[in-house]
Amino acid sequence: MNRINKNERVGAIIKILTENPRKIYNFNYFCDLFNCAKSTLSEDIDIVKNIFKKFQLGEIETVTGAAGGVLYKPTMTQEQIKEFCADLCDKINNKERIIPGGYIYLNDLLYSSDVSYNIGRALGSFFQDMDFDYIVTIETKGIPIALMTARVLNKPLVVVRKEGRLTEGTAIHMNYVTASSKRIQTMYLAKKSIAKDSKVIFIDDFMKAGGTAKGIIDLMKEFDAEVIGVGILMVTKEPKEKLINNYHSLIILEEINNESGEIIVNSSI
Amino acid sequence: MNRINKNERVGAIIKILTENPRKIYNFNYFCDLFNCAKSTLSEDIDIVKNIFKKFQLGEIETVTGAAGGVLYKPTMTQEQIKEFCADLCDKINNKERIIPGGYIYLNDLLYSSDVSYNIGRALGSFFQDMDFDYIVTIETKGIPIALMTARVLNKPLVVVRKEGRLTEGTAIHMNYVTASSKRIQTMYLAKKSIAKDSKVIFIDDFMKAGGTAKGIIDLMKEFDAEVIGVGILMVTKEPKEKLINNYHSLIILEEINNESGEIIVNSSI
Known part of the structure; x- marks a missing residue:
């Protein structure tokens, strides 16, 4: 490979970090790639950090120590999240989305790789x-947004069936009981899926009374x-009392x- | 914003394009962002193109015309695909993956946001x-790789239930009949999901005789x-005669x- 200039190094670092959120790249990895000191x-890396800051593109973090290196965190600013949620609400408020029975058709949004990435x-x-x-997460409609959250946080995804x-x-x-319709449902998870003493984050597309989350x-x-x-x-406004107390949501269905x-x-937000 | 130098422009362009595969960004978008000619x-953009070429990071393409602009295609070289598939085969060939009944446990790979992105x-x-x-795609295990394929090709995903x-x-x-076990199964798809006269690509994680694909x-x-x-x-070697003729696969299960x-x-490959 010919001599590699600063532009090229900065560009290649940004490409590789952006495509691999929260994956730590050892400094040696890049030194070898560029044959540089x-x-x-x-x-x-300082230049890269400044670019991300200047244009609000997320964060570049350096980690010191033996397992240290540099990584990209696809964080959004509070302002960016607000804007994204407001835009999503606009897209959702469309009478063609109403489905008999009081449901809302959201598949086009949930299954869009672009929208689901930003929800993640x-x-x-x-x-x-x-x-x-x-x-x-639990199958089916929450899988894309859960996968994208997993991608953004660089953690393995587990899908309950x-x-x-x-x-x-x-x-x-x-077995568990859905809180809103009082129906008995079953969930299954392969024993291999989760190691003992793990800590997990549950991600889903929709919550009414919280029966599934409780399950x-x-x-x-x-x-x-x-x-x-x-x-x-998306969480419904009613019932106000949910079966779980602590949760975060992006959108409230009034x-x-x-x-x-x-x-x-x-x-x- | 202070004056923006070349390094910063090149870096920000790469960040934005990489995070939005195949999305066309009008030149004006960047000219406005950077306040440049x-x-x-x-x-x-020429510098960006060269960086992607030099380090084999995929392709940057410019599109001319009214709807023109610049986009990132996360293509892999044939060599990169080969290497990825060989590595995946190594990971799969592990006796702890064997499940009674002749199945292979692949959830950790299929649900990894990193592996599924590269499969995509x-x-x-x-x-x-x-x-x-x-x-x-059809639920459930194929969803992550189908979503990532959709992301890479920037197309909407449709999930058959x-x-x-x-x-x-x-x-x-x-109703359709699974070719291998001759069981009658049902598939459902919401009428809103697909516009008339569309062309689609079917993506799935596993194929034996091809009954699902035919369905x-x-x-x-x-x-x-x-x-x-x-x-x-992954496609099984047997039966050799599948119900469909044209398909692409990454891995053959012998x-x-x-x-x-x-x-x-x-x-x-």
């Missing part, structure tokens, strides 16, 4: 300074694991007016 | 020059849509030896 690289960034911001082992599957081996299965908390106990955070995209066709949603 | 930006990049490479409207859901509105449901092809006909490509992470505990998998 550590002092040169330190200067480059926004939800991730609540848990970015916490020490935990897994992001947990609603039906047992032969292909996942021995599983723990547990996940109980299921985790069976794995000697603890839910230390809950992040939900009301669906079937007659006027209005969906009243507000940002929680 | 188009000629200056053109030079910057590798599978996406087969379809990157095709003109289509949606990535389609195995159970009807009230929350998605009117749906088309269809998706039939289901798409009900939406007046056409499957123009199929991409599967054999699971329950006695020796060996999983023989090979890269298809």
